[in-house]
Amino acid sequence: xxxxxxxxxxxxxxxxxxxxxxxxxxxxxxxxxxxxxxxxxxxxxxxxxxxxxxxxxxxxxxxxxxxxxxxxxxxxxxxxxxxxxxxxxxxxxxxxxxxxxxxxxxxxxxxxxxxxxxxxxxxxxxxxxxx
Numbered sequence: 164x165x166x167x168x169x170x171x172x173x174x175x176x177x178x179x180x181x182x183x184x185x186x187x188x189x190x191x192x193x194x195x196x197x198x199x200x201x202x203x204x205x206x207x208x209x210x211x212x213x214x215x216x217x218x219x220x221x222x223x224x225x226x227x228x229x230x231x232x233x234x235x236x237x238x239x240x241x242x243x244x245x246x247x248x249x250x251x252x253x254x255x256x257x258x259x260x261x262x263x264x265x266x267x268x269x270x271x272x273x274x275x276x277x278x279x280x281x282x283x284x285x286x287x288x289x290x291x292x293x294x
Contacts, residue, residue, distance in 0.1 A: 206248065
């Protein structure tokens, strides 16, 4: 954890406070915070049990997007920028699959694109004009 200055918020505590209610096992939550002293950029890396991914991300990624928005707003209030990376916690029994980073922007609902395509196909077809 980086050394906290008087004006730097406690990002680890904030993320912990926001994520623990979604987790069945709060002990599986691991947060790493890194700040370069020369810049105002902060990287937060969060890992938790893979089975709880759905609860943390929420429907269509709403929960995690709200958490990211709150973190960005908090960081902007002290002229900092923050990046939140989410990793799954590797199961100690299975070493087959490496840790994987999740990006909520890729976790969009597939139904969204179906609705858009459906709307496009519902327009009445043009009839050939008779001259």
